[in-house]
């Protein structure tokens with residue numbers, strides 16, 4: 001068997017094109033806007049933030065970057081986030097990690113208003129996800145992974161899913177998403193015993209460990225769907241995932257490549273979350289719309 005490749009790049013491009021169409025057709029006066037908060041000058045963070053801005057602008061979404069010095073105090077940062085919460089022309093707020101030591105990341109997550117928390121990391125949104133509430137804003141990477149799995153698997157009812165990795169940004173939220181789809185879910189981690197025996201039972205195997213080529217061909221059940229979340233470099237400095245791709249090709253039915261699998265979906269899902277947050281806030285604010293029938297981000301100039 002040679003696995004079919006799940007083309008995350010293509011699926012993400014379709015999602016972005018669809019978003020671009022919806023944004024084009026929506027109210028020009030009041031466009032969706034993502035605020036990205038960047039503290040300090042971490043070069044990797046600066047690249048991620050630039051990429052997010054570029055991706056947002058490509059679909060016609062606004063993106064504002066709020067930069068703060070790495071010496072900013074916790075209270076000052078929390079106050080700025082409160083201001084973004086109250087700013088009606090901003091619909092989504094994300095805070096780029098990592099943060100300097102004086103800032104408690106949990107406090108940051110708690111202060112962002114749940115309807116603008118488009119990373120879906122706040123305790124409120126993770127709670128909604130756990131309750132299988134459709135209003136949950138779901139973190140971009142696990143949301144994208146579920147779409148990739150659904151692109152090759154119509155019915156997830158009763159499927160055995162094994163997720164390697166229990167982080168708050170990937171493993172744990174994905175376990176809830178798959179459970180909500182009626183999968184039987186096991187989460188593995190660094191203390192899990194007999195891991196290959198476990199993964200060999202998986203109809204759906206997701207690996208999110210950051211360990212290059214850790215999952216070997218004989219860890220995989222014949223015909224499984226394999227999603228590789230890892231972004232690593234091999235011994236030759238070449239980009240690779242957590243799965244030994246060449247070995248997995250002979251066992252899996254479907255597999256995501258690295259690069260071109262999960263990565264492109266993450267950014268597409270962030271944009272989708274921002275769009276959905278915008279629609280939700282717009283519906284709420286339409287009840288306060290202007291006498292001219294539109295909602296204005298700024299003062300109304302319709303002179304009615």
Ligand code: NDP
Pocket residue numbers: 141164165166167168169170171188189190191192195208209210211214229230231232262263264266
């Ligand atoms: P974390 O480091 O937060 O978590 C890694 C998880 O893997 C932990 O739960 C850890 O176990 C587990 N683990 C580590 N080694 C082993 C092992 N030998 N056997 C079993 N489990 C192990 O990572 P993230 O979740 O943030 O990211 C995981 C990978 O995914 C990284 O490569 C990251 O770059 C990539 N990533 C990619 C994204 C994308 O958009 N494509 C987005 C986010 C992440 P324990 O808890 O016991 O320590």
